[in-house]
Amino acid sequence: MSRLLPGDIKNISRDIAEYDEIFKSQTGKTMDALCREIFGITKPESLKTAVVPITSGLGTIERFSASVCDILRHIGADAFVTEQTDVFGFQEAFLKKAKLIFAADDNAYVAFSTTSRVCSDNGYATGTAFAAALNSAANCSGQTVLVLGAGPVGAAACEYLSSNGARVEVYDPVSEKSRRLENDNTAVLCELPKLCNYKFVLDATPVGDWISENDVCENAVYSVPGMPLSLTPKAAAKITLIHNPLELGTIAMYYDCISRME
Numbered sequence: 439m440s441r442l443l444p445g446d447i448k449n450i451s452r453d454i455a456e457y458d459e460i461f462k463s464q465t466g467k468t469m470d471a472l473c474r475e476i477f478g479i480t481k482p483e484s485l486k487t488a489v490v491p492i493t494s495g496l497g498t499i500e501r502f503s504a505s506v507c508d509i510l511r512h513i514g515a516d517a518f519v520t521e522q523t524d525v526f527g528f529q530e531a532f533l534k535k536a537k538l539i540f541a542a543d544d545n546a547y548v549a550f551s552t553t554s555r556v557c558s559d560n561g562y563a564t565g566t567a568f569a570a571a572l573n574s575a576a577n578c579s580g581q582t583v584l585v586l587g588a589g590p591v592g593a594a595a596c597e598y599l600s601s602n603g604a605r606v607e608v609y610d611p612v613s614e615k616s617r618r619l620e621n622d623n624t625a626v627l628c629e630l631p632k633l634c635n636y637k638f639v640l641d642a643t644p645v646g647d648w649i650s651e652n653d654v655c656e657n658a659v660y661s662v663p664g665m666p667l668s669l670t671p672k673a674a675a676k677i678t679l680i681h682n683p684l685e686l687g688t689i690a691m692y693y694d695c696i697s698r699m700e
């Protein structure tokens with residue numbers, strides 16, 4: 439995973455309600471409704487949830503914990519950021535009877551239950567939810583979908599799309615990664631195809647500004663968890679673009695945990 443920059447997330451708390459309206463206009467569902475559908479949760483849940491800032495490695499990212507907390511509050515969770523960090527913060531979360539804990543360091547962003555042996559990984563949750571968003575926006579069943587990048591996010595997206603009836607084509611320059619995903623509904627591409635031949639694309643690459651307006655076809659739908667954004671502003675303006683740096687993956691982690699808690 440690449441590290442978020444403060445600028446990527448600085449307005450999430452302010453803009454989340456407005457962004458959710460845009461997301462709904464693109465997919466037909468709010469982020470909450472989409473994620474509950476993925477994980478089979480019929481009604482919103484309000485679990486006490488602690489977000490613990492972690493200072494190890496490169497340290498905390500400005501507004502990361504506050505943004506995660508506000509995303510969770512947006513969907514009705516009883517979320518708070520612990521006053522203490524690291525192990526002291528975990529202790530505070532337990533003492534305040536949090537049912538879920540969210541925490542991230544340089545290598546992982548996870549949510550876990552304090553009452554069941556359940557943990558959700560942000561890469562898996564993000565790939566799954568962006569694939570579901572693309573499916574909801576474009577009804578991909580029976581359609582060809584190009585997946586770019588076969589890291590944890592792209593792999594989860596391939597898995598979701600192929601098991602929901604899409605014909606997936608996946609490309610990663612590190613071919614061992616994409617080859618692991620090959621199955622009856624998932625073909626592995628050996629080189630980057632002409633992107634303008636694809637109407638539905640899930641982009642899970644960690645490189646910015648490499649897809650230009652000439653690369654994308656009119657009316658294409660791109661679901662892009664990748665950070666920084668791969669599309670140039672002119673390319674983004676030409677298509678339907680589903681893209682957010684933290685919101686959808688965080689909500690998916692919450693319901694992924696709840697769906698497996700006893």
Ligand SMILES: NC(=O)c1ccc[n+]([C@@H]2O[C@H](COP(=O)([O-])OP(=O)(O)OC[C@H]3O[C@@H](n4cnc5c(N)ncnc54)[C@H](O)[C@@H]3O)[C@@H](O)[C@H]2O)c1
Pocket residue numbers: 439440441560561564586587588589590591592609610611612615630642643644645662663664665666682683684685686687688
């Ligand atoms: N939006 C979110 O909520 C969210 C959440 C998690 C991760 N992410 C981002 O999603 C991206 C993917 O995450 P990951 O953990 O799978 O990363 P990763 O680095 O493990 O995998 C990215 C893959 O993309 C491949 N790649 C690079 N350039 C490519 C290209 N031009 N075409 C095709 N493949 C290419 C790399 O070889 C690599 O295998 C990262 O940018 C990460 O920061 C976003």
